[in-house]
Amino acid sequence: MGNHNPKPRAKGTVSRRDFIAGAAKSAGGVCAAGFALSLYAESAGSQPVQALRPPGAIAEEDFQSACVRCGLCVRACPYDTLKLAEFGDDVALGTPFFVARDVPCFMCPDVPCARACPTGALDAEIPSIKEATMGTAVLSDHENCLNYRGMHCSVCHRVCPIRDEAITLEKHVINGKPRLIPTVHSDHCTGCGRCEEQCVLAEAAIRVYPVDIARGSIGVNRAGRRI
Amino acid sequence: MKLIDLAGEPRRGAIRSKGWLKAHKYWLLRRTSQISLLLLFAIGPWLGLWFVQGNFASSRVLDSVPLSDPFILLQSAMAGHVMATAALIGALVVVLFYAFVGGRVYCSWVCPVNIVTDTAHWLREQLGITRDRKLNRNARLTILAAALGASMVTGTIAWELVNPVSVLQRGIIFGIGFGWALIAAIFLLDLCITRRGWCGHLCPVGAFYGLLGAKSVIRISARGRQGCENCGACLRACPEPHVIAPALKGNVPLVLSRDCTTCGGCIDACPSDVFSLATRFQIANHEGGCNGETKMHRQVSGDTALIQPK
Numbered sequence: 001m002g003n004h005n006p007k008p009r010a011k012g013t014v015s016r017r018d019f020i021a022g023a024a025k026s027a028g029g030v031c032a033a034g035f036a037l038s039l040y041a042e043s044a045g046s047q048p049v050q051a052l053r054p055p056g057a058i059a060e061e062d063f064q065s066a067c068v069r070c071g072l073c074v075r076a077c078p079y080d081t082l083k084l085a086e087f088g089d090d091v092a093l094g095t096p097f098f099v100a101r102d103v104p105c106f107m108c109p110d111v112p113c114a115r116a117c118p119t120g121a122l123d124a125e126i127p128s129i130k131e132a133t134m135g136t137a138v139l140s141d142h143e144n145c146l147n148y149r150g151m152h153c154s155v156c157h158r159v160c161p162i163r164d165e166a167i168t169l170e171k172h173v174i175n176g177k178p179r180l181i182p183t184v185h186s187d188h189c190t191g192c193g194r195c196e197e198q199c200v201l202a203e204a205a206i207r208v209y210p211v212d213i214a215r216g217s218i219g220v221n222r223a224g225r226r227i
Numbered sequence: 228m229k230l231i232d233l234a235g236e237p238r239r240g241a242i243r244s245k246g247w248l249k250a251h252k253y254w255l256l257r258r259t260s261q262i263s264l265l266l267l268f269a270i271g272p273w274l275g276l277w278f279v280q281g282n283f284a285s286s287r288v289l290d291s292v293p294l295s296d297p298f299i300l301l302q303s304a305m306a307g308h309v310m311a312t313a314a315l316i317g318a319l320v321v322v323l324f325y326a327f328v329g330g331r332v333y334c335s336w337v338c339p340v341n342i343v344t345d346t347a348h349w350l351r352e353q354l355g356i357t358r359d360r361k362l363n364r365n366a367r368l369t370i371l372a373a374a375l376g377a378s379m380v381t382g383t384i385a386w387e388l389v390n391p392v393s394v395l396q397r398g399i400i401f402g403i404g405f406g407w408a409l410i411a412a413i414f415l416l417d418l419c420i421t422r423r424g425w426c427g428h429l430c431p432v433g434a435f436y437g438l439l440g441a442k443s444v445i446r447i448s449a450r451g452r453q454g455c456e457n458c459g460a461c462l463r464a465c466p467e468p469h470v471i472a473p474a475l476k477g478n479v480p481l482v483l484s485r486d487c488t489t490c491g492g493c494i495d496a497c498p499s500d501v502f503s504l505a506t507r508f509q510i511a512n513h514e515g516g517c518n519g520e521t522k523m524h525r526q527v528s529g530d531t532a533l534i535q536p537k
Contacts, residue, residue, distance in 0.1 A: 026365075026368075026369055026372075029366070029369040029373070030369050030372045030373045030376060031373075032373075033369060033370055033373035033374075033377075034372070034373035034374075034376040034377045034380070035377075037373060037374060037377035037385050037386070037388075037389070038376075038377040038380045038381050038385065040385075040388060040389070041377055041378075041381040041383045041385045041388055061382060062308065062382075064306070064381075064382060064383040064384070065303055065306030065307055065308040065378075065382050065383055065384060066303060066308040066310075067384070068284040068285045068295065068296065068299045068300070068303065068314065068384065068387070069282075069284050069384075069387055069393065069397065070281040070282050070284040070285035070286060070295075071281055071282055071397070071400070071401050072280055072281045072285065072286070072287060074401065075271070075272075075277075075280045075281065076280075083401075083402075084397060084401045084402075086398070086401075086402060086403060086404025086405065086406060087394065087403070087404045087405035087406040087408070087409060088404045088405035089404065092383070092388060093387065093388050093389070093394070094284075094387060094393060094394075094397055116280075116287075117311070118281075118285050118287070118293055118295065118310075118311060118313035118314040118317060119285065119295075119303070119308070119310050119311050119313075119314045120308070120309070120310060120311035120314075124311065
């Protein structure tokens with residue numbers, strides 16, 4: 001700092017040069033730190049396939065701005081279903097999720113977890129647990145599903161809390177033989193995960209995925225007509 | 228006999244003149260407050276005593292009163308989410324409380340990371356580590372602005388993706404996973420690299436609460452400053468030592484800087500009872516009590532020019 005301002009300044013005042021340099025430094029720092037944090041936030045924003053949000057959760061991108069990670073939903077759950085993501089989990093740090101194969105949602109009629117949410121990340125006004133869309137069950141492995149192999153397992157059908165609505169057994173003829181195939185109806189399936197939890201195979205043949213991963217959608221052609 | 232000094236070397240003189248207990252009074256109260264607040268949240272899951280549910284981000288006391296962290300809510304608002312009423316009421320309660328008692332009371336009396344960084348600083352003194360990578364104390368304001376900007380750009384509560392304050396609090400209450408590594412990193416930063424690095428220079432949560440309590444009523448007063456023997460114990464005990472000189476040598480014997488955490492370290496460490504808790508409006512009558520002093524105090528900021536001590 002060789003080139004001192006020749007005029008002595010009153011204490012508490014700064015030269016224009018120092019002010020501009022200081023402001024530029026701060027602005028640069030804010031931009032650099034903000035950019036780094038933004039990149040990290042973007043990368044942490046995707047939801048892994050096996051992590052399901054609690055019932056009543058708003059869309060994932062809104063959820064990231066609404067959930068304060070307080071764990072009131074975790075405490076309200078009577079079944080130890082929900083966990084808050086810890087460092088090292090794939091889910092955004094501190095947000096609630098559950099893994100269906102470990103502990104599914106038991107679909108309490110009064111939805112205590114959603115009612116407990118103070119921020120609106122979970123819809124506290126959700127009229128019924130049947131309105132929940134935690135995910136959608138998918139019979140993901142036809143080849144190993146015992147019903148496909150001609151046995152009458154049907155565990156997923158029997159444990160489904162909305163049996164015969166969310167999962168039905170449909171008669172199919174496969175390789176010339178009649179089979180009863182568990183069939184998911186996505187308009188009724190809440191994604192509670194009971195079917196995945198109870199599947200008798202070592203790795204479940206029926207799995208619950210977040211809705212946007214589980215479901216296809218009808219596209220439009222170049223003329224804008226649905227195809 | 229060697230004096231046992233849990234809170235740090237600068238209290239030696241105070242221990243001699245006031246006794247061990249009085250020289251650790253605020254330190255003991257602070258640790259009691261920090262630990263019992265954590266226990267209050269933890270005895271729910273441990274013992275089934277649900278006085279409080281949730282964590283420091285948002286909680287419900289006795290199943291009715293909501294409390295919420297205003298910094299997290301501010302980030303959420305920047306990210307474009309309109310909070311439900313419970314969280315807003317909870318944040319208002321917290322804002323009013325800290326605006327009155329001093330925002331950084333949160334840092335020294337509530338935040339458990341403070342226990343980690345104080346321990347790092349204590350160990351630093353014990354080991355005689357003097358290496359100090361100088362950081363700008365205003366870096367925390369930069370990080371605060373960056374966190375709010377990142378929240379706005381990404382539509383997430385950005386700082387909560389890395390916040391070690393939340394990681395530790397949530398970790399103790401809900402389980403910490405790999406988060407211990409983050410806490411260890413802060414401990415090592417404060418121990419080996421920078422003196423009081425995290426709480427005193429970088430943490431945007433502390434910066435936010437500092438701004439929140441900038442005009443708080445409860446302040447540290449140096450009303451006994453005529454008894455000051457210039458031993459420097461308060462400056463060595465203080466985590467933000469720049470706040471003390473204006474109170475000790477300036478026009479107004481009050482610590483008015485928003486950086487003060489009201490930890491009471493100076494009260495504990497002073498061998499001659501210079502410091503005490505006071506309100507912003509109690510201007511040392513002990514010093515001749517001139518009537519114009521209240522008016523004068525409004526005119527000067529926390530960083531007033533130093534004048535010669537009496």
